[in-house]
Amino acid sequence: MNSNTNLQATTSSALEIEAAHLAFRERRQSLPVLNQISLTVPNGKFVSIIGPSGCGKSTLFHVIGGLVKPDSGKILLHGKDVTGERGHISYVPQKPALFPWRSTLDNITLAREIAGMPIKAAREEAQAWLGRAGLAEFAQAYPHKLSGGMQQRASFLRGLLAPQEVLLLDEPFSALDALTRSDMQRWLLDIWEENQRTVLMITHSVEEALMLSDSIYLFSSRPATVLHRIDVPFTRPRTEQLLDDPRFLELKRDITAQMRVQMHKNQPL
Numbered sequence: 001m002n003s004n005t006n007l008q009a010t011t012s013s014a015l016e017i018e019a020a021h022l023a024f025r026e027r028r029q030s031l032p033v034l035n036q037i038s039l040t041v042p043n044g045k046f047v048s049i050i051g052p053s054g055c056g057k058s059t060l061f062h063v064i065g066g067l068v069k070p071d072s073g074k075i076l077l078h079g080k081d082v083t084g085e086r087g088h089i090s091y092v093p094q095k096p097a098l099f100p101w102r103s104t105l106d107n108i109t110l111a112r113e114i115a116g117m118p119i120k121a122a123r124e125e126a127q128a129w130l131g132r133a134g135l136a137e138f139a140q141a142y143p144h145k146l147s148g149g150m151q152q153r154a155s156f157l158r159g160l161l162a163p164q165e166v167l168l169l170d171e172p173f174s175a176l177d178a179l180t181r182s183d184m185q186r187w188l189l190d191i192w193e194e195n196q197r198t199v200l201m202i203t204h205s206v207e208e209a210l211m212l213s214d215s216i217y218l219f220s221s222r223p224a225t226v227l228h229r230i231d232v233p234f235t236r237p238r239t240e241q242l243l244d245d246p247r248f249l250e251l252k253r254d255i256t257a258q259m260r261v262q263m264h265k266n267q268p269l
Helices: 057-064 104-114 119-132 148-160 178-195 206-212 240-244 246-265
Strands: 013-026 029-042 046-050 072-077 089-092 166-170 198-202 215-219 226-231
Touching (some): 013 057, 029 046, 029 057, 029 198, 029 226, 046 206, 057 166, 057 198, 104 119, 104 148, 119 148, 148 178, 206 240, 206 246, 240 246
Parallel strands (some): 166 198
Antiparallel strands (some): 013 029, 013 072
């Protein structure tokens, strides 16, 4: 494991966070949330963040997306400072958040339409991706007609087809049942290995992070700091057989044990 260091801009990095610090202020009190967070997401890599609930992971996504400006530190895209700026990042939330008045196809094409792509071209591209996602026959269906897993696939495709290079996934499978979540993980793995988008994902599942990621950042309890960066040692493509690999199980136990330590730190005696 590599300890946290201030990371310098390199041409091979799509996204870098340099010493981001943030505290919320209310009634003259200061609540530190992010404490000198530094991490990097290389081009075309899948990186995950894990840590205790409430430690500041989602707040960090708001900082990356420009919704919240840090008190100090920088957000860099290919070395360019975009701190506090919006519109540079594609985002898939915990819940699909599809527009109920738009069909599956029209929801997926939305980002392309906003970017100025002709509607016909956007629909043709989206239709091809719907086939790969097993949603071709639901192209004209409205969100309420789709299962939770189908809605999340549509939400992911909308993010995937957005023009922004970096894709943020905020616990995208947390609302799904265990079986659907497992199916979605395999589906996402297949789609990502075909597309190779730059991804930064928040998850509470150590197994999910190990299965999907090239590297994992382990956050402390609030205020969040980077405790470790774990470089995932397993080659791609990855299959379900990896879940029974002794090396996988050992690494999962190690990370889970560290997670438990952080979860208990802020709990009252």
